[in-house]
Structures are given as C-alpha cells and as structure tokens.
Amino acid sequence: MADRQEAPRLHHGPTGPARGDGFLGDRRVSPEDRTAHPLRIARIRPVTADAVTVTFDDPGHVVGGSAGWYVIVRVMLEGEEHRRAFSLSSTPELAQPPAITVKRHPGGVVSRHLVERAREGDVVDVEPAAAGGFDVGIGAGRRRTLYCFAAGSGIAPIVGVIRGVLALEGGSVVHLLYGNRAPRDAISAGELATMAADHADRFRLSCLFSSRGARIDHRAVDQFLTSRPPTTADVWYLICGPQGMNRTVEARLRSLGASDDRLLVERYQPPHREGAPVPYEGALVRLQDHDCGGRAAAGDVLLDALGGPSSPLHYACRSGVCGTCRALLVNGEVDPGVPFALTEAEQAAGVVLTCVARPLSAEVVLRSLP
Ligand code: FES
Known part of the structure; x- marks a missing residue:
C-alpha cells in the first residue's frame, strides 16, 4: 500500500448564486x-x-x-x-x-x-x-480558498482571476497546480513567480512538467489537495486545460464531493463524440423572428444552414463553449451536439447552440435569444 495515498476530503463552504449561471442568467451581455x-x-x-x-x-x-x-x-x-x-x-x-x-x-x-x-x-x-466561465465574483471582503488547476494556455483566464483575488481579497488564499510540457512552455511563469513571492502567505504555486514525467493526474490532484488544506470555509475549484486534464481533475473533484456551484471548468476544445445521430441533409432551418432560413448541406450545423457569417445570429467560438450563438428551438428535432456553454436548465427549456447543433428533422424552427 506504500504508493497509495489517503483520499483527500473536500471541505464544503457556503453556497449561493455567486456565479450567475441560472437560465438566461447575468453572465451574458445584452445584444x-x-x-x-x-x-x-x-x-x-x-x-x-x-x-x-x-x-x-x-x-x-x-x-x-x-x-x-x-x-x-x-x-x-x-x-x-x-x-x-x-x-x-x-x-x-x-x-x-x-x-x-x-x-x-x-x-x-x-x-x-x-x-x-x-x-x-x-x-x-x-x-x-x-x-464567462470563471465568473467568481472577485470582491473585497470575500474570504475563501481557491484551488486552481491549469495546463498550457488554460492559464490565461486563471491568471487574471488570481491577480484579482490576491489584490482585492485580503482574506483569500490561492493554490495553483500548473502543468506544462517543459519550463519554456509555461505562459505567465514570470508573473506567477512574482505573485508567489509577493504573496507568500496567500499564494502557493506548484508546477509540473511532463518532460520530467509529472502530469496533472488523479494522484497529483490528491497530493496537491492533501498538502494544502483549506484555511477558509468557502472553497472554490477552477479548472482550465486540455480536455483530458479537465476530465481527470473534474471527475476527481466530483468524486470527492465538490459542489456544482464552486467547481468551475473552462473549456476551450470540444470533445470527440462517438455515436452521434445522422443529421438530416437538406433540412430547412428557419429563424422565426428574423423571417430567414436556409437548407442544411451534409454535416452542416444550424448556424451554417442559416448562412454562417451572414446569419442574424451572433457567434464566436463555433465550438459550443462561449454561448454566443444560442437560440430557442421552437419546432423540429435537433442533435444538440456538446453544448458546453448551456446549463441543464437551459437545455431543458429548449435552448440550443447553433454552432454545434445539427438538424434531425425535415424542418427546424428557431427563435433568437437576447
Ligand atoms: S459560437 Fe460559441 S457556443 Fe456557438
């Protein structure tokens, strides 16, 4: 049993509507x-x-x-x-x-x-x-512990959050586990090292390099958590990296009992998806409130059928992660794809992301959303 560690226990703090991720919630900007x-x-x-x-x-x-x-x-x-x-x-x-x-x-x-x-x-x-995937509500007076897991360019949104928390939340503590191939690949390494030196009592940085055989895996997560117990009742977890790392860390934190409203995952790549239904080639896709529409060619997502760049719908990432291209399904059947940016409540209410959803019926009717 020498190589097995005791599983860390997660500490649960207060929960609340801090993320603003309810149906049509306030994380989105107005049209x-x-x-x-x-x-x-x-x-x-x-x-x-x-x-x-x-x-x-x-x-x-x-x-x-x-x-x-x-x-x-x-x-x-x-x-x-x-x-x-x-x-x-x-x-x-x-x-x-x-x-x-x-x-x-x-x-x-x-x-x-x-x-x-x-x-x-x-x-x-x-x-x-x-x-905004990491809408953590930075503000003076908050007192919490944040565990951040980042790899590669996934550090970009996390470094902005860490900078803000250290500057504005005097009672908060941040732990960052940061993975890269090699030291030369580590984005923001200099600034992170400076922040760790300037806030030695509130920010601890741990770097892993796969070129040295160290990765952010299940065991690294456990070791990271057990060696840095939280110092506040309110505990947050932020994850941003490649799909494999996101999945591993998220699954481990969930298995340890992390609560939904304190576990934030920022995704920038859609996953591969096996066994997706065959889209309806030639389906008519209409945008009801703009009185426009078009036919879906083979493999088209709804946004393509509506004209892509000339569609009245806004879009950005085209991979289901930013939420810009949302629309309400009024009639017809669609394969929703992997709509990362939607909450379960939004999906249940019929909201689709037109950049990843494909038609499954002869006609699909949508309405744009604010
Ligand atoms: S354009 Fe980003 S989710 Fe569709």
Whole structure:
C-alpha cells in the first residue's frame, strides 16, 4: 500500500448564486453590447515561443467584463471575416486594459494571425463576450480558498482571476497546480513567480512538467489537495486545460464531493463524440423572428444552414463553449451536439447552440435569444 495515498476530503463552504449561471442568467451581455469595437493593439508581448499577450487600447472602456470572461476577436483575412473567442488574461476589476494571451494553433486562423502577423498599432474588432466561465465574483471582503488547476494556455483566464483575488481579497488564499510540457512552455511563469513571492502567505504555486514525467493526474490532484488544506470555509475549484486534464481533475473533484456551484471548468476544445445521430441533409432551418432560413448541406450545423457569417445570429467560438450563438428551438428535432456553454436548465427549456447543433428533422424552427 506504500504508493497509495489517503483520499483527500473536500471541505464544503457556503453556497449561493455567486456565479450567475441560472437560465438566461447575468453572465451574458445584452445584444446592444455585442457590437464589435475597433480597438488599437497597444502592445504585443511574446510569452513563449508560440504565444503572445495582446493588449488593447480601450479608452472608452467598451470591453468591460470580469476576470476570466471571453472577448470575441474578429479579423478580416482575404475578404473573409473570422471570429474567435479568447479569455481575458487581464483583470478588469483592477482597471487593467483588456488583454488576451493567444497560443498559435496549427489550424487556428485567428490565433496564427495574432501570433505571426499582427503588429502594435493594428486595429482589431473586439466585442465583449456572451459568457464567462470563471465568473467568481472577485470582491473585497470575500474570504475563501481557491484551488486552481491549469495546463498550457488554460492559464490565461486563471491568471487574471488570481491577480484579482490576491489584490482585492485580503482574506483569500490561492493554490495553483500548473502543468506544462517543459519550463519554456509555461505562459505567465514570470508573473506567477512574482505573485508567489509577493504573496507568500496567500499564494502557493506548484508546477509540473511532463518532460520530467509529472502530469496533472488523479494522484497529483490528491497530493496537491492533501498538502494544502483549506484555511477558509468557502472553497472554490477552477479548472482550465486540455480536455483530458479537465476530465481527470473534474471527475476527481466530483468524486470527492465538490459542489456544482464552486467547481468551475473552462473549456476551450470540444470533445470527440462517438455515436452521434445522422443529421438530416437538406433540412430547412428557419429563424422565426428574423423571417430567414436556409437548407442544411451534409454535416452542416444550424448556424451554417442559416448562412454562417451572414446569419442574424451572433457567434464566436463555433465550438459550443462561449454561448454566443444560442437560440430557442421552437419546432423540429435537433442533435444538440456538446453544448458546453448551456446549463441543464437551459437545455431543458429548449435552448440550443447553433454552432454545434445539427438538424434531425425535415424542418427546424428557431427563435433568437437576447
Ligand atoms: S459560437 Fe460559441 S457556443 Fe456557438
């Protein structure tokens, strides 16, 4: 039994509506706020060999939001508009100008543009996001323990939250377990080390490197928790990394009894899905309140059938994680795909994400949502 550890016990603190994630809850911005604002890139700072932090000039404070919220970046490339949702890596609660940390992905049109070609002084269209996965309600007077689990570029939203909590919540304590391939791949490593030194009594940083055989797995989670017992009654868990890590950590925390309203998972990749039903090719998809519609080609999601970029529906991530493209299913049958951004209550009420849902009936009627 030498290699088995005693399972840590999770401490349950008070619960409450801190996340604002009820049906059509307050984490979403209103339609009027979804217009894109042309913002000048004030600074581009390389943070690893394949990632940069892009800081925008925002003199009118149009981006707003909270640490961990998404912003949506639109870029025109060769006459075609591309949109992508990025988590803020800045901390709006500290009046910081909006910044995103972008890692180059081989197939990512917008990420490659921002990492390889964008220059300081360029103007980029940015709109506030429709959802914020890490809406933890940073504020003076809160007293809590946060356990954060991040890997790779998943650190971006978490570092904004940690910065805000350390600056504004004098009674809160943060523990971060941060995984990367190697030290040179660790985004924000310098700032995190500085924060750990400046707040040695309230912030503990643990780094794991897979090149050295250490990963964020079930055992690492247990060891992390048992070696850092919470010092407050209110305990939060934040997770952001690749799918495998998210699944492992979330499952372990749930098995230990973490409660839904204190366990926040930010996903930036849709999972692979086996056994999905065959979509109805040629289905007529209509948007009732805009009196428009179109036919779904083979494999089309509802958003494609409605015209994609020319659809009246807003969209950003196209992978079910930001919640921007929501619509209400009025008639017909759809395969909802994997709608990460929806709560169970929203799904039960008939809300679908048009970027991942596909038609299963000859006609699908939708209504747009605020
Ligand atoms: S565009 Fe992000 S969930 Fe559909």
